[in-house]
Amino acid sequence: MLLPVTAVLVAFLGWPLLLVLWESLFVGGGLSHGNYASLFTRSLYRESFFTSLALSVSTAFLGTVIGLPLSYAIHRSGRHKGFLMALTSVPLTFSGLVVGFAFIVLLGTSGFFTLLLKRFVDINPLEFSAFLFTWRGLVVAYLYFLVPRMILTMTVAWSNADWSLMEAATSLGAGGGTVFFRVLLPMLGPAILSGSSLLFAVSMGAFGTAFALTGSAVKILPMVIYTQVSDMSSDIAQADALAIILTVTTTLVIMVYERTFREVK
Amino acid sequence: MNDVKSAKNDSKNGVELVGVGKMYGNVHAVRDVSLAVKEGEFLSVVGPSGCGKTTMLRMISGFVAPDSGDVRIGGASMKGVPPRKRRVGIVFQNYALFPNMTVYENVAFGMKAQKWPEDRIKDKAAALLEMVGMEDRAGAYPRHLSGGQQQRIALARALAIEPRVLLLDEPLSALDAKVRNTLRFEIKRIQRNSGITTVYVTHDQEEALSISDRVALMRGGALEQLGVPAELYASPASEFAADFIGVNNIMRGVYQGDGRFVWNGRTLFVETKRDPGPAAMMVRPERFAPAEAGPVLNEPNINILEGRVVGKVFLGPLTRVAFSVDGATLLMDLLSAAGEPLSAGDPLRARFAAADAHLL
Ligand SMILES: Nc1ncnc2c1ncn2[C@@H]1O[C@H](COP(=O)(O)OP(=O)(O)OP(=O)(O)O)[C@@H](O)[C@H]1O
Ligand SMILES: [Mg+2]
Numbered sequence: 001m002l003l004p005v006t007a008v009l010v011a012f013l014g015w016p017l018l019l020v021l022w023e024s025l026f027v028g029g030g031l032s033h034g035n036y037a038s039l040f041t042r043s044l045y046r047e048s049f050f051t052s053l054a055l056s057v058s059t060a061f062l063g064t065v066i067g068l069p070l071s072y073a074i075h076r077s078g079r080h081k082g083f084l085m086a087l088t089s090v091p092l093t094f095s096g097l098v099v100g101f102a103f104i105v106l107l108g109t110s111g112f113f114t115l116l117l118k119r120f121v122d123i124n125p126l127e128f129s130a131f132l133f134t135w136r137g138l139v140v141a142y143l144y145f146l147v148p149r150m151i152l153t154m155t156v157a158w159s160n161a162d163w164s165l166m167e168a169a170t171s172l173g174a175g176g177g178t179v180f181f182r183v184l185l186p187m188l189g190p191a192i193l194s195g196s197s198l199l200f201a202v203s204m205g206a207f208g209t210a211f212a213l214t215g216s217a218v219k220i221l222p223m224v225i226y227t228q229v230s231d232m233s234s235d236i237a238q239a240d241a242l243a244i245i246l247t248v249t250t251t252l253v254i255m256v257y258e259r260t261f262r263e264v265k
Numbered sequence: 266m267n268d269v270k271s272a273k274n275d276s277k278n279g280v281e282l283v284g285v286g287k288m289y290g291n292v293h294a295v296r297d298v299s300l301a302v303k304e305g306e307f308l309s310v311v312g313p314s315g316c317g318k319t320t321m322l323r324m325i326s327g328f329v330a331p332d333s334g335d336v337r338i339g340g341a342s343m344k345g346v347p348p349r350k351r352r353v354g355i356v357f358q359n360y361a362l363f364p365n366m367t368v369y370e371n372v373a374f375g376m377k378a379q380k381w382p383e384d385r386i387k388d389k390a391a392a393l394l395e396m397v398g399m400e401d402r403a404g405a406y407p408r409h410l411s412g413g414q415q416q417r418i419a420l421a422r423a424l425a426i427e428p429r430v431l432l433l434d435e436p437l438s439a440l441d442a443k444v445r446n447t448l449r450f451e452i453k454r455i456q457r458n459s460g461i462t463t464v465y466v467t468h469d470q471e472e473a474l475s476i477s478d479r480v481a482l483m484r485g486g487a488l489e490q491l492g493v494p495a496e497l498y499a500s501p502a503s504e505f506a507a508d509f510i511g512v513n514n515i516m517r518g519v520y521q522g523d524g525r526f527v528w529n530g531r532t533l534f535v536e537t538k539r540d541p542g543p544a545a546m547m548v549r550p551e552r553f554a555p556a557e558a559g560p561v562l563n564e565p566n567i568n569i570l571e572g573r574v575v576g577k578v579f580l581g582p583l584t585r586v587a588f589s590v591d592g593a594t595l596l597m598d599l600l601s602a603a604g605e606p607l608s609a610g611d612p613l614r615a616r617f618a619a620a621d622a623h624l625l
Pocket of ligand 2: 318319320434
């Protein structure tokens with residue numbers, strides 16, 4: 001059992017990563033850590049790194065806060081549950097590019113909702129939709145495919161939830177707040193942790209939606225990596241180094257995050 | 266069955282159900298149940314799966330609102346009183362301990378929620394943990410305890426808020442037989458010492474008979490019989506009750522009056538005050554005994570049935586023998602050590618006293 005799993009992990013995760021790591025260590029034919037140092041020396045890399053972090057932390061947080069009540073509502077929706085679950089999965093089947101274009105068509109400068117809104121309220125379409133092409137706009141667009149992921153994770157947790165814990169707490173005299181924070185949240189804790197970690201990891205690596213919406217205007221790390229690979233002045237080794245940084249950061253943040261909250265619980 | 270006394274006489278912590286009913290869709294989970302649990306009484310509720318035991322408990326605790334009728338605690342109607350204000354302690358089948366809290370924190374939870382002073386919480390928690398024999402595990406987490414230990418903590422936690430009523434929903438059914446047996450008497454001891462009004466749901470009739478002041482038997486949401494254990498055991502009110510309490514021999518025939526019951530053409534003696542007519546006679550398996558060989562002479566007060574052994578099951582101290590009489594199969598329990606071994610096909614004479622037959 002362990003052997004095939006290890007083999008698959010090595011073949012499809014370990015080996016490619018090792019190749020990328022190896023390539024990233026060469027500058028002009030010689031071994032160097034220069035491609036990593038440039039994260040600190042070149043402001044483009046530094047900024048894109050922090051933009052990616054800000055974007056991913058925001059989407060993970062908002063996606064969790066929005067997904068939690070929605071997942072509960074779907075869990076309690078009785079005979080409509082199957083339909084709502086199916087509907088929830090739809091955004092997951094779209095590629096990031098499609099989501100990006102959908103947002104332009106709906107909320108862009110001449111988007112459907114923008115024009116509709118303009119009819120009734122005095123807005124400047126240009127100013128209104130400008131928001132969409134900043135990293136905050138990306139947060140909104142990302143939530144479109146992240147919230148469903150949160151919901152799918154949480155509906156499993158809701159159906160495994162032990163409601164007698166809540167009844168026990170209530171019968172002991174606990175009020176709504178105490179039951180929520182001392183009983184319900186700790187019970188859902190593992191699911192919330194893995195759900196929000198998933199959202200964080202997906203936003204760190206997501207690319208298509210941002211590309212469709214902003215081209216390469218908003219500098220996020222995956223976009224910078226992409227430009228390194230595709231531009232005339234391509235620098236594969238630099239792209240490799242940034243990819244390693246992206247992978248390591250994502251893994252580290254999730255590890256620290258999960259460890260912290262497991263302890264608190 | 267309708268011994269709902271006036272609330273005034275029943276002291277302040279009794280529970281009364283007055284014509285309580287609850288429907289789920291078109292399922293009558295509980296129908297028109299009236300019963301009074303006196304202060305300090307230990308009442309067991311038994312009955313087959315789905316007969317409404319849990320629903321009844323949840324109406325007392327307030328998590329289910331009755332469609333009709335009224336639940337009263339200490340004489341006061343609980344209409345509109347939310348569960349957290351009822352001061353009802355609950356022990357669940359799956360323990361329902363808070364997994365993220367230690368044993369001590371679990372027991373202290375209710376007292377903290379009710380804002381007791383810190384030192385009083387400490388004293389009370391320590392006393393409760395000692396009472397259930399868990400004082401040295403105060404710092405442990407529930408997942409490190411056995412099922413029996415978890416249920417002890419659950420009991421301590423429920424009692425911590427000094428509830429007016431204690432409700433237990435099949436608290437022992439997830440435990441193995443040995444733990445179940447010790448814990449049931451421990452629950453009884455703790456209940457007696459604290460004098461708390463208790464409603465105990467179980468599907469195990471033996472458990473109910475052994476620890477209760479009274480037993481309520483439910484069937485299809487309604488109360489089938491309510492009485493002290495000896496009464497339920499000796500005079501079940503219906504075939505259903507008899508079957509549930511463990512009478513396995515039910516003989517249908519006609520009561521002719523004057524202590525004579527005719528079954529399959531045989532006349533059997535029975536002690537009863539009922540009127541003649543079709544009836545069912547019940548005899549417990551342990552009331553049968555092998556009879557000496559000889560002519561079938563049914564003297565008054567003793568009945569003898571002749572038949573053949575069809576099989577037997579070894580039950581430890583008892584051996585249950587199935588024998589057939591005129592095509593009907595009856596069961597007899599014998600002490601395992603006693604007598605010559607019977608085997609299938611052997612002729613058998615079984616006797617039972619008229620006083621041991623119960624006529625319905
Ligand atoms: N929330 C609910 N929704 C719909 N039907 C319910 C609900 N709760 C109980 N019922 C139905 O009401 C009836 C009584 O259920 P209840 O749980 O009270 O039985 P019980 O005696 O506790 O059974 P068991 O011994 O299996 O625990 C059953 O037919 C059950 O299916
Ligand atoms: Mg039940």
